[in-house]
Amino acid sequence: MTTLTRLDTVEAFGELREFLRLRQDPRQTVISVCGFTGCKVNGSDAVAEALKEEVRKQGRDDVPVKVTGCHGFCEKGPLVVILPQGIFYQKVGLKDVEAIVEKTVIGGEIIPSLLYTDPRTKEQYKLESEVPFYAKQERVVCRHSGKIDAARIEDYIAVGGYSSMVKVLTEMAPEEVIDEMKRSGLRGRGGAGFPTGKKWEFCRMAEGDEKFIVCNGDEGDPGAFMDGSIMDGHPHAVLEGMLIGAYAIGATHGYLYVRTEYPLAIRSLTRALEQAHDYGLLGENILGTGFSFDLELTRGAGAFVCGEETALMASIEGNIGSPRQRPPFPAVSGLWGKPTNINNVETWANVPVIIDRGAEWFASIGTEGSKGTKVFSLVGKVNNTGLVEVPMGMTLREIVYDIGGGIQKGRKLKAVQTGGPSGGCIPESLMDLRVDFDELVKAGGMMGSGGLIVMDERTCMVDVARYFLEFLTDESCGKCNPCREGVQQMHNILERICAGEGKDDDIDILLELAEYVKDSSLCALGGTAPNPVLSTIKHFRDEYEAHIRDHKCPGGVCKALIQYGINADACKGCERCAKECPQDAITGEKKQPHTLDREKCIKCGVCFETCPFDAVYTE
Amino acid sequence: MARIGVFICWCGANIAEMVDAAAVAEYAGQLPGVVVSKDYRYMCSDPGQRIMTDSIQEDNLTGVVVASCSPRMHEATFRKTAAIVGLNPYTLEMANIREHCSWAHTDRGQATEKAKDLVRMMVEKVRRNQPLEPVRVPVTQRVMVIGAGIAGIQAALDVAAAGHEVVLVEREPSVGGHMAQLDETFPTLDCSQCILTPRMVDIMQSDKIKLYTYAEIDEVGGYIGNFEVKVRKKARSVDIDKCTGCGDCYNYCLSRNKISIPVIVSVADRLDADMKKTLDEILDPAAGRRGVLLGVLQDVQDAYNYLPADALRYVSEKLNIPFSRIYGVARFYNAFTLEPRGEHIIRVCQGTACHLKGASLLVDALGRELGIRDGETTKDMQFTFERVNCLGACAMSPVVTIDDQYHGQMTTAKLLKALEGIESADASRPEMEAAG
């Protein structure tokens, strides 16, 4: 690592930026390898190393290999993009490395076998921007993804990074910054969608000798990883956003609270903090403007409730993460009793681009009440799982079918779950809903932090509700009674229904309990805990009734209510299931249809997982 | 010679369903001193009691054992009935084979054996019982409560509220006990001071409560209703009425180590040198800064794979944070564990996408294969298996991490193979070392 020179003046920063910008040649060939979790699991680290080695071997060490933040299309990882053209290679293995350098980087040829082919149309795409997964997206927060090396602050500065901060420090009064945020219409991306400018204003107006700002990187919603990928791939955008916020609010100290389950994000942010310090972009008297601000990182410790702002502050203070009554709101009395402003990762990451391109530009994207874009993690039973950023107001159908490429194995869509454990399930009949803060709430869902979990016909909606309530029972901090006991009782009833022991009045009791828990819980964890139950009862009451009255699980999930069997017409007698079965419950001659002995079967599902012909069924 | 009758009650199905009453009766009949032994559907019914009274008269019984419900229920009934036919009621005892036996057990064979034991004990007791005559003695209407912790304080307040005098004795100079040392109490996490201090004031204000602090019990004599207790007030050489509790006398006292401030043994004295060094490296940079506890505990866990109790005590001393709070924090967060963990840690992601794609089948399979439940460690300390909250690798669901390596699109078959792989790698290691 080179020792950096601390920049003492705004001019010195300007010179550095020019130097870095000029050094960049827009025609330069760059190999960009995605380095986020999805691609890593599939071996991107080894691919990147091999590429570095290969360019050296073939005498082209002038071609940089950059490990970048999430490209989004996790399903097809490891992803490699050759810039400046943007040639898009997917599922790249070590065996492809030599050819990529020889044919594409040096020879300028395309390698067809590495291109993405749309499974439905069989059409092949050469460039990243043409691939349907990317074509409909609009990248604002993730605008640099795949283009800059997240580990290098110089890359960020070269594309205009930290210039918004300089603009704010040199040209704008704090009130003007707040005004700009208000006019942009940015609403908090942490779930509730509170207007960010207004929140900053409250904190600015609050009395206090010391003020804090906090970045909420707890991202506890299961099935969501947008914040994680932003922290990993765009750490400096988060820091810059916080610097701007600190200036507008008058804060001198800030905390990044990151969940411990995200080692990549923690590493990336820690590195970014060091670099910003070394350049003098963080700390005392930043760029000689007289503005001082420091930031430190706190690792969470695996408690969902710590995403709630008052619990999060208790956790930073070193206490049990239990929420407290609001008011007083954090803007008045937060960390150590001082005025504190908490925003979500994605909220902070939106700030620099708003300052850079202006409130009007930002407000031109999105819907009436929800401006800008939203990053979603599109996961579950959808073909193209990954990270997507779309303008507010896009329909769920467009997201799931046009970007997501439809449902896996050609099955039928049943619902899309949004908003994590606080959200709800939106049925297929409402797929034309325009996704923004208000429309989702109307449909019984919630924006939440932005997980979109796609469910197909082989999903049991009662089991989904049971799953979320199990999660919430575990994560309830235990402080208030309605949440601690009420959610537990609801969960008990759901367990019973899934075990085939449901009673006729269970649905009514669930609805009644849901009202109590909603109305009387201390924080929003309990206040929204009944949502998964309410929305599934609202849209999928027939599934509850099938469990209770007919002792059937239409989704084929609830163990107590299903039996496995082998469809003799589809079975090719490949013997794979028989080999894997831990009970030796499957027998048959090779190349002949097999049979399953239900007496021996323990319903572990291995045969179902292994069968390549979909011949194992549940009933 | 004792002539004892034993009567085993079925209490309908309550006892008979779980205890073989006839077998117990037969067994009791063989016991020394027993001359009759019978079982009957309801011993407390009129015909049941008649069986007993007839037998007392016909068989000339000197003692009776009724094996049925709790004596709280029917001891008075049976003793009264026995007295009517001339048996001294104190030679009748009950064996509780219902609440203590049939209701509490699920194995009929074992419950029957236990009922036999209970009956045998009571027969032995009756063999030793002397006929007694009731006498009346006056009772002093005053209560002594020893120990003014929260339980003693509350007991004293309750008795006083019922209109009786109370003498409350506390060994330490101050009341309050352990509760005064706690931070928060389960389940409401109220501050314990908020519960305790108003009651401390109440005992001082109550005119029914006489409080002796810094006093010990030397002798207890007498009997229920008429105890005689000698209380020794320790010399405190302070005029309690004038004392403001400023604490100056403690500071100036020449024999202050004799005053009762407890001597706290520092855990630092017994930590081994390695642990002390490791912990100091973690703690020194944190000292004096705010908001460091979570980070410190994470570093300690990284160093030891879990949070050893002595390490937590040391953290408490060095950071000057109450141990109770540190313990609470360590218990609250999922990422912390107070038990040593296995060499290999397997985590199954519980995110929604993973759940939809069969994570629970993976949990079941691991449980079957390793013979432990999630959160537990195998006996040989090889494997720990945990369910974790979403790891944010949803696109690769279902996800399992083995020693922090991510494995995507996991299936039961793949998981079991991976386990086998680790086991065989571990097994071949010592050989390689030996060979090398």
Ligand SMILES: Cc1cc2nc3c(=O)[nH]c(=O)nc-3n(C[C@H](O)[C@H](O)[C@H](O)COP(=O)(O)O)c2cc1C
């Ligand atoms: C149970 C619970 C969990 C939450 N988890 C998160 C989280 O993981 N990340 C987040 O940014 N906000 C979370 N929130 C919302 C925060 O309390 C807070 O509203 C948010 O950080 C404010 O930031 P914003 O205005 O930028 O949205 C959670 C709220 C509740 C009630």
